[in-house]
Amino acid sequence: MIPFNKISHDQTALIYHEERISYGELLRVSTSYQEALENTDEKIIFIPMEETPKTIYKIVACMLAKKIFVPVPGQEALFHVQKIIDSFSSAALWMEEFEYFKTKRNELVLPEDTLFIGFTSGTTGERKGFVRNQQSWLRSFEIFHSVPVFHPKKYVTCLTPLHYSLGLYVLLQTLYSGQAFILDIKSIDDLLNMPEILNNVQIFSVPTVFRYWLARINKKILGAFDVILGGETMSVKQREQFFAQCPDASLYVFYGTSESSFITYTSDRFPENHCVGQNFPEVKISIKNKKNSIGKIVVNSPMNFQGYLKEGQFYPAEMEISTGDLGMYNRTLFYYGREDERINRKGEKIFPTEIEAIMLQLPQVKDLSIYGLPDPILGQRVVAEVVWQSQPLTLKEINQRIRKYSFRKVKIDTVITVNQVSYSESGKKEKISQES
Template sequence: MIPFDRIPGDQIALMFENQKITYAALQQVALASKSQLDQFTEPIIFIPMTPTPVTVVKVVACLLAQKIFVPLPAKDAAIHARQLKSQFASAVLWSTAIQHFKTPQLKQLWPKETLFIGFTSGTTGDPKGFVRNRASWQASFENFASIPEFAPKPYVTCFTPLHYSLGLYVLLQTLFQGKTFLLNMRDLNDPLWTATILEQSQIFSVPTVFMASLQHLKTPKPTKFEIILSGETITATQRQYFEKRCPKAKLFTFYGASETSFIAYNTQKQPPAQSVGRLFPKVQLQVTADNALLVKSPMNFQGYLKNGQFQPAATWLQTGDVGRYQQGQLYYDGRQDDRINRKGEKIFPKFVETLLLELPQVKDSLVYGLTDAQLGQRVVAAVVWQDDPLSKQALNTFLKQHSYRRYQIDTLLTLDKMTYSTSGKKIKPQAVTKK
């Protein structure tokens, strides 16, 4: 997966603080670590994803040893490993101290050349893993780079942690392309961002993390660079703020999931509201009668691991999202599970959130449903205001004028600030002011 034979040995693979590690050095240390892995009979390797060169060496060693790795959060990795061990017949936690796990679970047969198994729901409740093989991610690397705007740059980084799918993906894509990955970069204030490095960089992130980074900038960034965002759609207001803070930089977005890799991409400066852009090459899309999105692609994952059992994925993958495909553009309305049923009317909260964020008075918003005796579910909008708040009636008038469906807000809440999870998702408020 990493073509060491085609990459000059003196090319820098990793930059971390004051360290520069070449591809030759990375291969040499990874081969030494592979010797340690070869002694383990267990096929599954738990790796705590601390943002250091040691972690990258372990990942590369797993690639060389044909071992399947499971990325874990760096914090409390041993606890996470113990919670996940029942999913496997046997596994090893490759940390400072090696821990071996064996369970009554039957030996599992994994898809050909399985690369890693990630867990989308963390380690709480009933964890569900998604299984990835090398071919699907290599297809993703090649497909992504086939878009001219996404052509590889000399330096690449990601503002999300390495145990998240995006962070891990960007790391391996960078090494596959023979470029330099900047480790443990958190925002645009990092001292490593000299003008020379920044103008030759691609930065991956999710909208909430990157917008927070923009707000922390003391002065605008006049340098040219590229930011590529995945996750929630970016509003026109956010794009304008980005242009104000980074006037020479380019903002691109893509839509996909851990299971589907890349589905669509946006390179327009101001795309239509809710548009996630054009389909990537080799992606086929179906939109059902109830607006559910199904995807068929060589980049799709291989299946789920749940309760120790591997469940192969269908050829046409149900994304769990709803949307529309019109005139060559894919429009994302939200998650199927999040839909609010208000007196029989299906309301997509993510669509309403995005509309509200187009208002200059709205700084942030979260829309969700609550059980209601008369309506079935009522629509709640929690809003952080820029300055003077608007009334519920004013918001509903705006929704009526700009929505293709009959949307309205039943309860309006005012927040001092929005709370986010570590993955960048908005958290529902508990005690707020009702308006």
């Protein structure tokens, strides 16, 4: 997977605090970890994804030993393993020593070159694993770097945890490409005292996490770094704030999923609302079950995953993968959010992302979250949790502004003032209100 024979062993592979670890050292130590792996017959290895070199040695050792690894959070690793162990007949948790597990499941049959299995609860709460082989990720590395704006820089870091698919992806892409991955970077502030790195680094993150750290630095950040964000789109106001605070930096946003890697990207400073850009090379997009041009986003790509692992069974993926998202496509893709987050208000289909994009342009709004709650008359009513920047608007004033900019019948029924919108580590919004 990692072409050590093509990368100078003197090059820096990892930076951990003050320590620089070369590719030669990475291979040497990983090979010693491989010897420990070869003393176990277990094929499935759970790896706690702590932000330390030891974690990287374990991952590389699994690849060298042709073991399938399963990333789990570094904190309370045993607790997280116990939640997913029922998907396997047996496995081992790699702490200082191996801890072994056996279940009543039949032995799992997976594609021959399976690299790892990531677990996600998605938006439905149903726990499932997504299976990735080496070839699909190798194609992802190649296709990503074939786009001129994403040509490799010397240094790379990621502001999301390594056990999430973005963090793991960025780590392995970095090592495959011969770049240097900076471990344990928790904020932009960590890079401010390293001007050599700040001028030659790609910073991957999701918009919410990146904005969180940017807001805590009350000065301009001077450096020609690249910020590459995946997840929800950024509003015009948020982009203006970014370019004002990071005048020499470049901002790129991509749309993708754990199952399909990279789908589209945009390097426009101010793209249209909902626009997530043009296709990555070799990616084909279609829109199914369209209504008013908006429907389910379906992807055919050499970067697609192999299938799902559910309740101990492997289910191969189709050639075309439904992302579970809604969009409109005409040379460029417009993203309207998750299918299961769409609100059905009195027969009218309402997209939370559309309302959020409109309201985030209002100077009074700092942040917000839109979702639906059951209603005996409307079916679902539209709820807005709002963090106000200044004097709050009334419900009537909010709906007047929404009607001005939306061509659909969109209306908010309930406004809840909150101190902050709650986000998970992966950048997804979580409801604060449990009102029903």
